[in-house]
Amino acid sequence: MDYLKIFSPATIANVSCGFDSLGLAVDEIGDEMTFVKTPQKGVEITNITGAELTYDVDKNAASAVVKKMLLDAKADFGIQLTMHKGYFPGSGLGSSAASSAGAAFGANQLLGKPYSNLELTKFAMFGEEVACRSQIADNVAAAIYGGFVLIRSYQPLEVVKLPVPNELRLVAIHPQIEVRTEDARNVLPKEIALKDAVTQWANVGGLISGLYSNNYELISNSLKDVIVEPHRKKLIPFFDEVKSAAIKAGALGAGISGSGPTIFALCKGDEITEQVYNAIEKSYRNKNIDFEMYTSKVNKEGIKIIN
């Protein structure tokens, strides 16, 4: 294989109750990337569209990942890559993760697939470190494995792929404001009440049970975040209004995607999804803040080869 074009999905980290542990992949939002084998060694970015990102191969998350993998695999060839960003960086939808995970996936294909998904996740985490100075796994693992993932452990890294009920859909609204990941981290308390932690892990347990048993009511009841959302929602204008509009329109739950500002809602079936989309759109229409909206299935298979 000398050429590859892929789709690398946007991802929603945390998914309400699962701060730093849960992620899910989005089916219809993401980046496209191409990879071309070259006789000369090393990595080069030949084109970036859709966003302004650096071409410096050590500072761009995607090329940094490819470079590391080519070295690790002692490849006797190089890779030229192009990136088309399909959505805005800084949205909280795992933009750098889509690049990093896509890069790991693409390079692995051209190398003859020597690496497991777990190893690809580790390479992609290196990309996250280049982009965000933090080795976070939830977004990249969701992009690579697809569906819902649980990061059971970081040391050693253990990723659990969870099942996705068939009718699960999502709606996302990205208000065009900046929430710096650093601010989103700093707003969190270092210590939390044990009783709140119990509530949270019971919800993590409930959400995962609901995913395995196709129990939408249980999923809905469990999509609650008593730890992170109360602090981070202050960074997102009209969060409560959006969430309440989504729930009223029938969403299973709504919360902050990653560190925000994107707000996501999970829904059962296409009809309710459309109602929730409309309700959220209506709730933001006159706020004098630009926004993008998305609706999608949950991506089940992760990064896809387009051709």
Next chain:
Amino acid sequence: MDYLKIFSPATIANVSCGFDSLGLAVDEIGDEMTFVKTPQKGVEITNITGAELTYDVDKNAASAVVKKMLLDAKADFGIQLTMHKGYFPGSGLGSSAASSAGAAFGANQLLGKPYSNLELTKFAMFGEEVACRSQIADNVAAAIYGGFVLIRSYQPLEVVKLPVPNELRLVAIHPQIEVRTEDARNVLPKEIALKDAVTQWANVGGLISGLYSNNYELISNSLKDVIVEPHRKKLIPFFDEVKSAAIKAGALGAGISGSGPTIFALCKGDEITEQVYNAIEKSYRNKNIDFEMYTSKVNKEGIKIIN
């Protein structure tokens, strides 16, 4: 139905990572109780064996539950009950829960089964309040539902029954020392580090995933408690030694049953279970502390009618 004899199982609350959220029922340890319909209204305890408990119907957890249910159902009959305690109260194996849950189950049968398992759990929680001054659900729900249960929420009460892998076995050792539930509560911090809470809920997620997917390695990796065990183990002599002996002998994991002092280990298959039993027995043999040991399957169906 005018007469009923039941077996009400011992239970293990918390199950390492799931403090105040998870419980499981034990198959081969528990109480036997009989229930006889009487023309005169009200409840009476006619015999208690195996432990010294009060015959005062308002202070005995079992009779208090039966009394409440007879009133709630406006029954035109009464119930005489006997209790044979099959294991020691104060062990951390849900002794009062076995009585309370058994009472709720038995009374429901004689009443013609008007109540759901969730309602029985609520009645049994009243028994827990009588016995322990605390409306705790994890033990009683495990006894009533059987298998593993998740208390997803208390307000409103929501119990999720989780699957039990076929080869799952347990070993328990009850050192004959007293750990007061109050002390076991007081030793816990009110606040915990967010990063520890993340570790814990990822483990709750991993354990539940492992139960659904029959993944013993994942179950094993997830049977960790970074929140409660570090504090409570100080109340249990030689806890670390027992745990380490169990793990070395092949246990999936080991931890404190409820508020202790019983230490449990989960194992895969009968052969390893026997090895773990022997290893734990050996580790406690010369400690000058009396102890009881148990080995059992995980009870899957909860309280059973014997005749």
